[in-house]
Amino acid sequence: MTRKKRRLYMLGLALLGLGAATALTLTAFEDNIVFFFSPTQLQTQDIGDRNFRLGGLVEEGSVSKLPDGVTTRFRVTDTVHTVAVTYRGQLPDLFREGQGVITEGRMINGVFQAREVLAKHDENYMPPEVADALKEAEHFKANSKDQKPSS
Amino acid sequence: MHRFANPARFQRLSAVVLPWTAGATVILLIVGLYISLIGSPRDYQQGDTVRIMYIHVPAAWMSLFVYVNMAIAAACGLVWKHPLADLFAKAAAPVGAGFTFICLVTGSLWGAPMWGTWWVWDARLTSVLILFFLYLGYMALVNAFDDPQRGTRAGNVLLLVGIVNVPIIKFSVDWWNTLHQPASVIRMGGPSIDGSMLVPLLVMALGFTTYFVTVVLLRLRAEIVQRKIQTMRLSEAQG
Amino acid sequence: MAEFFAMGGYAAYVWSSYALAALVMVGLLAATLKALRGAETTLKALEGSRPPRRRRQQRNGAAASPAAEVGEG
Numbered sequence: 358m359t360r361k362k363r364r365l366y367m368l369g370l371a372l373l374g375l376g377a378a379t380a381l382t383l384t385a386f387e388d389n390i391v392f393f394f395s396p397t398q399l400q401t402q403d404i405g406d407r408n409f410r411l412g413g414l415v416e417e418g419s420v421s422k423l424p425d426g427v428t429t430r431f432r433v434t435d436t437v438h439t440v441a442v443t444y445r446g447q448l449p450d451l452f453r454e455g456q457g458v459i460t461e462g463r464m465i466n467g468v469f470q471a472r473e474v475l476a477k478h479d480e481n482y483m484p485p486e487v488a489d490a491l492k493e494a495e496h497f498k499a500n501s502k503d504q505k506p507s508s
Numbered sequence: 509m510h511r512f513a514n515p516a517r518f519q520r521l522s523a524v525v526l527p528w529t530a531g532a533t534v535i536l537l538i539v540g541l542y543i544s545l546i547g548s549p550r551d552y553q554q555g556d557t558v559r560i561m562y563i564h565v566p567a568a569w570m571s572l573f574v575y576v577n578m579a580i581a582a583a584c585g586l587v588w589k590h591p592l593a594d595l596f597a598k599a600a601a602p603v604g605a606g607f608t609f610i611c612l613v614t615g616s617l618w619g620a621p622m623w624g625t626w627w628v629w630d631a632r633l634t635s636v637l638i639l640f641f642l643y644l645g646y647m648a649l650v651n652a653f654d655d656p657q658r659g660t661r662a663g664n665v666l667l668l669v670g671i672v673n674v675p676i677i678k679f680s681v682d683w684w685n686t687l688h689q690p691a692s693v694i695r696m697g698g699p700s701i702d703g704s705m706l707v708p709l710l711v712m713a714l715g716f717t718t719y720f721v722t723v724v725l726l727r728l729r730a731e732i733v734q735r736k737i738q739t740m741r742l743s744e745a746q747g
Numbered sequence: 748m749a750e751f752f753a754m755g756g757y758a759a760y761v762w763s764s765y766a767l768a769a770l771v772m773v774g775l776l777a778a779t780l781k782a783l784r785g786a787e788t789t790l791k792a793l794e795g796s797r798p799p800r801r802r803r804q805q806r807n808g809a810a811a812s813p814a815a816e817v818g819e820g
Contacts, residue, residue, distance in 0.1 A: 364587045372668060379672040383683075392630040392685045412685060449624025451553060459687055475623045480692040482558060483702035484549030545765075546751070556755035560764045567768065606771045614764040621760055719772060723779055730783040733790050740793050 393459045396438035404464070411440060411469055412459040412477065420454055433458060433469070444471035451476030515732045518592060522725045529722040536715030543708040551705070558705065560618040565693075566713040567611040570720060571639060572674055574604030578646075579671045582664035592728070594660040597667060598650055599727035603720055605643035612640060623687060631680035632688035635673055642670040 393412030394402065411433055419432040429448060432439045442460055452458060457477030462470045483491075544562035551558035578600050584593035615633070616626045627633065646663050653659035681690045692701045699706055754761040 361587060368583060368587055368668070372671070375669060375672055379676075383676070392628070392687060395685075447624075449622060450555075451622045452624075453553070456553070473625070475625055475628070475687055477687055478553070478622060478689045480690045480695070480700045482551055482554075482561070482692060482700070482705045484704060485552040486549070487702055488552035541765075550755065555757060556761055557757045559754070559761050563764050563768045603775060606775050610768045610771050613767055617760045617764045617767075621757060719776075723776055726776075726779045726783055730779065730786050733783070733786040737786065737790050737793060740790075744793075 395435040396433060396440045397435050399440065400438055406463060408461060408463050408472075410459055410461045411442070411471075412457070413440075415452070415454050415456055415458050417454045433460070440469050441467070442469040442471050444474050446474070448474055449476040451478055515592070515735075519729060519732060522729060526722065526725055529718050529725065533715055533718040533722055536711060536718060540708060540711040540715045543711060548708050549704055554622055557618055557622055560614050561705075562708045562712050564611060564614040564618060565709055566716045567607045567614065568636070569713055570716045571604060571608040571611050571636070572677060573717070574600050574607060574720060575639060575642070575667075575670070576674060578604065579667045579674075582667040585660065586664050586668075594664070595728055595731045596724070597646075597663065598660065599724050599731055600720075601643055601647050601650075603723050603727075605640065605647065607716070607720075608636065608640040608643060612636060628687050630686040630688060631684045632677065632686045635677045635680050638673055639670075639677060642666070642673065646670075 393410035394404070395413055396411070399411070413433040413435045416432040416434045416439055419430075421430050422428070423430060428443060428445045430441070430443050431454075432441050434440075442462075444460065444462075452474065453476075457479060459475045459477055460469065460471040461473040461475075464470075540562070544559055548559070548562075550556055578597045581590075581593040581597045581600075584590040585597065615636075619628075620626050646666050649666055650656075650659045650663040653662065678691075680686060681688055693699045693706065693709065701709070752758060752762075
């Protein structure tokens, strides 16, 4: 019985140590696990002339196709700050105004030159009729404003 | 606890339970497939690709559920030397690995048209890939020793070390900026998924769970018979 | 019907997801059943090939009930 108890305590202690070590490591690496920066984070962090990912919402009414047919221009916003983006290439199917987007590229003369554009999906799933009904009731807009990233 | 540790008792009990879990699996998966593919609407943003979710999300839940069960069994095996606990972890591992594989590939098949990429190294996708490697590592480790007892002990330690990955997977979408979307069903403030899409998700998840129980019971039976063959051969060799 | 199989233009993604899941789950079940059947036939063959032990047990008056027999595993 005591041997079983001892094994149990040893196991508990080992798990506790392991958990603490992982928590510490994750806190230390927190900045490196961040997949993208928001426009507001760009204001405070000096990223310099290197590749990084920019994430936020595609600003309503900001998307325009240039005459060449392959270049798209839009603005990424986190409702506080916005960044202008240009991108040459195929856009993902979920790319919409007002929806989340993550782009990879670098800043050139204050404009983000995107090499890759990924659409970010939110946690809302519903049939089109429900979305329409919500929109009509004007609840939709209020809802999506509430759910914007708080960072 | 030790009432179920008796292999003979387990063989009798599982023979009673198996027809029920197998039957439930068949019914749940047929109903689930019908609702997923025909009886549910398109998503307002994703269109028909939302149907991939009815495979992807239950598989993701199962990959975590199976792992947690294996880790609990590993703790029971290490502390109480429970004979069936070690066998359970061994029997469940390939099923868990299978679910993780389904989760990863279907996620990729959804991401390609929707996100615009098959794969990104964000915190959620990377931590699930690590879970897949934990399953594979466990299976390799258990079979790597000549002495099966040492193999299961090493495997049990790996399972318990790997348990830190489980909360990381679950909360990765909240703790860090990820491409992967946040939780829709198990989250504060209730599900953010319409009822017509929640039903197929839950039916499929139930079907996957009964499938897991069925296959693990069958695998445990096979393991127990295998052990019996080993002891018989051993006693025969000793004359 | 054609519309159902087209999946709104995402047929390749949707159907390969379901096919893969079916392949993995059915394959795992088939492998499990095969292993179980194989082990059971081996066990039967082994048990059939050593009747002397059973006779010895009966002579010694040991309880040779089926449950005790299964329980030795």
